[in-house]
Amino acid sequence: MTLFKALFDTAPDAMVVVGHDGVIVLANPQADRLFGYGEGELQGLPVEVLLPEQVRQMHTQHRARYMSTPRVRPMGAGYELTGVRRNGQPFPVEIGLSPVQDGERTLFAASIRDISETQRARQALARARYDAFLAQASRLLLESPNLDVAVDSIAALVASALHTEAALILFRDTQDSDLHVRAAIGLPDQLLRSLARRLSRGPWMSAVSRGEDGAAVLSRSAEGAAALLKGTDFRDAAIVPLPDRHGPMGLLVVPAREADSFGHDLLHFLQSVANMLAAAVQRSRSEEQLSHAQRLDAIGQLTGGIAHDFNNMLTVISGNLQLLGMSLPPDSPEGEIVDSATRAADRCATLTAKLLSFASRRRLMPRAVRPAQALNDLREMLARTLGERIRVTTECPRNVPQIHVDPAEFDTALVNLAVNARDAMPRGGQLTLSVSVEHIEGAHASPKLPAGTYVVFRVADTGMGMTPEVQARALEPFFTTKELGKGSGLGLSMVYGFVKQSGGYLSVDSQLGYGTRISLYFPALENVASHEPAAMKAPVRHGQETILVVEDEPEVRAIALAFLRSLGYATREADSAAAALAQLENHPDIDLLFSDVVLGNGLTGAELVKAARGLRPGLPVLLTSGYERGSLDADDLSAQGVELLRKPYRIEQLSASLRHALAAYKER
Template identity: 55%
Template sequence: MTRPSASFDDSGLFRVLFDMAPDAMIVVDRLGTIMLTNPQADRLFGYPTHALHGRPIEDLLPATLREVHVAHRTQYMDNPRVRPMGAGYELTGVRADGTVFPVEIGLSPAQVGGKPLFAASIRDISETQRARQALARARYDTRVADISRRILLAATHDAAMTEIPALIAETLSVPTVAVLLVDPHGGGLRIAAAVGVDDPMRILLTGLRGSQAGDPPPRDDLDGGLVTRTPLGANAATRPALDAVLALLPDREAPAGYLAVVIPQTETFDRDRQHFLQSVANVLSASIQRGRSEEQLAHAQRLDALGQLTGGIAHDFNNLLTIVSGNLQLLEWDLEADSSARETIASASRAVERGSTLTRKLLSFSRRQRLNPQQVRTELLLADLSEMLARTLGERIRVVADCPLGLPAVFADPGELEAALVNLALNARDAMPRGGKISINARLHEQTMDGGDLLPGPYVVFTVVDSGVGMLPDVLSRAVEPFFTTKTGGKGSGLGLSMVYGFVKQSSGKLSIHSEPGSGTRVELYLPSVEYRAAVAPAADIVEGDETVLVVEDEDEVRRVAAFFLRRLGYTVIEAGTAKAARTAFDDHPEIDVVFTDVVLGGTVTGLDLVNEFQRERPGLKVLMTSGYEYGAPEDDRRRMGELELLRKPYRREQLATSLRHVIDGG
């Protein structure tokens, strides 16, 4: 290699090269004092020429990083074996006007006149970083779209959820990701899906709690408060200190849970990663809500189908009971003097009553039971009920009732409401074979918006809580289905909760059941509330009469029994087995005073259609309806029945006489 001539000025050449270097060049001494800068460094950091000379190098860093940089610089410069650090070390610089920007640094030691100096080449990488961020964001967006597609195509959100942690872990290059859902029963967090979670990590993640159950205490709020970073703790034997980055899974009323990413406390989690995590959390939350809505719809449809089936069975069975009961009463009339026959008839009649009670429960579930809603004083109901239950449930069961003073009255059928609460108390007792506590309380709930099951307005909520064995999820999902029971043979029909469900829904309320194995069961009944006003007792009814009655009934045996009853009571009876026959009879007999008709007539014309037509022709015509349903046909409800009185099958002659007289006399 040819050396330059001695006349060549090396120092001048080096100075020219130093000043012309494309990168910013800064030379500092062992104490970090800036000794020399080139024009590019002055321009990059926004200082006049030579203004940086004599200043500490930390002046070019944000205030939050200066103390840490002093420690790192000192450790590097004091190392006797210090070597060039090379390019690629990224830092954050700050200009004279306070602007923060990313830089890449290369650092090399030098000895000048026996004095250690350190030369740094600095490059602004704002554009490079922006390009990197754009690529990362595009990759994140692509992954979010992929996750959304997978969730959409999955059979259930649970199936899709199992894939998500691994996809997030791959995208963010982290080992541990978990979906944490708030347990609606225990109140803590449970892991629904995860990757990289062993038993110690499971304990750390499910142990996250805050002021509210399942709400982890944030250390740093990120991404507008939707993402939090909180200390997770460490296993001293195997792990460094860890943080959990938690993206909120939003839900209608309270968070459904969190999407958790576990990282070392020393690792940064930039805003792009936060935004990606929250975007996935939003998609997952929407899937969870959709899945829950689909489950609720399927459950409601299943119960509605069961309701239609049980209602139809109850209707046909009531017709049969009416025939049996009617013929027993005819025998009772004919054999009044025969005491042995009366006892036999009474036994058979009691069996009919038990059958009628069974169909009433079925109709209650199918929401076709005829209710008599009234104002019920909540505090008096609970006081009487708690006293009665304390005596009947046994010494091993402690009953505690609580009702705030001044709670509004509830608008419901008092007998059915009491039966519903008793049913719940009996179920609670059966769930505590070794004894325990049953809490029954009431509170006011104001529904401010349409909640699907509840219309806006005030409701009284009755809550029955036990400390029993609880229910498994599959049992809980079928708890209100008729004839479903976990009790052994002879100890339950499976109609208790189904009857409660039907009564509450028919009363324009809502039934809510929460249960967990080993943690007891909580049942809530939402019923409309009203301001209490004292009721007026009705006047007594007259039993017999001599009017002309048109009896319309498609079941021949039922019609025969009804006609016989009415004739024995003094009425003139005209019979019709179809709507067409009733139309003819009505035209031929203008002397008809009252029409007694079944709602379901076996054809396209119902009893309601028939009487509406008759009343248009003869305003003021008296009508008494009857049906094996509590309301009438499935397509009929209380609104269509209007002011018409309905006599439920099976009926006794006394009930028929009273109802008919009540209609004729305008009661």
């Protein structure tokens, strides 16, 4: 017994001996020091004082069961639990239990080892391992040429890092809040679809948004969580949101078969993966948007340059046809030929206007427009244009506010949408044009659609609808699903450009087999009086003033001079801004400056106007252009009363614009 006492006291681990009643009958000095008691103070105390208070009652029951059948239910060595020191400080311990026979009674000896350092070492190793997997995930997302391939690999990487058999990544649908599986491992397709549906329709998205540290652990035993894990062998599931500007873009979900599988370090690892993945998606999205914007800008510059040259050529063609028609007798058979060619030139001008509108290069001339009147004007025309198979209905309540748009471009936009709808209904169908008023509150506002009151025009058809892939590209220029030669791909792009230029917003809602609805949002105008523009086809008015024509294209300049002379005006000409300024200095009899906006080298037309009015304050001015981007301050000149006549122009349009510019000067 003396030898046993010596071994007991000198053992490296803390040792306590407990009786059947749970009272400590013997404790060695290492136990006193480990738990913070003085020599002999542990003897006579219940063993539960060495455990946290919240588990003492449960331990009492567990101890009683073990002591009743110690050989049948041995706890053995290496069992980990939490001990508590005399000062209340908890710490991790590892214990080993064994029965000890003392005469006719059985005692129970427990060896206790502080494993705080061991646990910290294990945590450090686990964190280092997680860091290595994070580095691998980061390298994968950065180096992969395709984000979809990288995302597919992330699910497998997470499962490998956590030694779990399953992991899945879900993303929100672009049009609604439903979740769709983007990548998964270890789960059958049917279960994946079921989980995606349950996660979309349950409270999980809002739960993770409110969860601590942006993550949530759902246990089968938790209220409501059983519905998510129903039909599976999983006990827990970690759900981590993929953060985005306006709420989670998706979820990272890792199910586990063991309860309490997700500690702090593991959740931190999952959240780091989720943040990294969301950042990669946002970066990819930004790169795609930048690339798309660059393509649009490049195409816009190309179309603008082409439109400038093409409109100059059309001015020459149309002008010569008009001059030829003016020289023919009233009933000449050649007159119909000239009229036909003139109409073709006008159609070419309309196409060029569409290109400029798509490229956002055409300066709009907006005014207050009444939605009801606009729909009434379009309804009859569409009914004749779309054919008998298409039933056209319009819906517009009374007292809808006016909108501030270019009337011609607005009509063109609605006609384009109606024609697209007709093409989507080859066997006929219903086309509905409706108007409503919507108030966008602050909570529902976005950079694309700020808070305010909007008049919303919706063009809905009962056609074939679009696939998600087609819908994603519907606004791209030159993208079309029509057969070769039956569509340019500019229609919807042109509408988008017009709506954006008008300060509005366009949305596309389509479902394959159920039709398409396109919504145009325009800011509402309150208490704005509508006015009708002067008719462009007014009688041709002649004049006697002297007009200075500034145009760098000789053939275009010749047409302008011929028009003016036929109207009775005296003319002078210049091929550059410098020559025009010299003419103004040397000829005070010049009554009006008529200049192109784009003049090649040197000053632009807008800059020439400022310089000319420096020499001749209040000089009447009329600008013309087929492409206004060459003058970035054309809008400033418009505010000063300088009109713009678009190329190609008809002689009656030139006449009306000249008289208006001269009259405006005389009224000052």
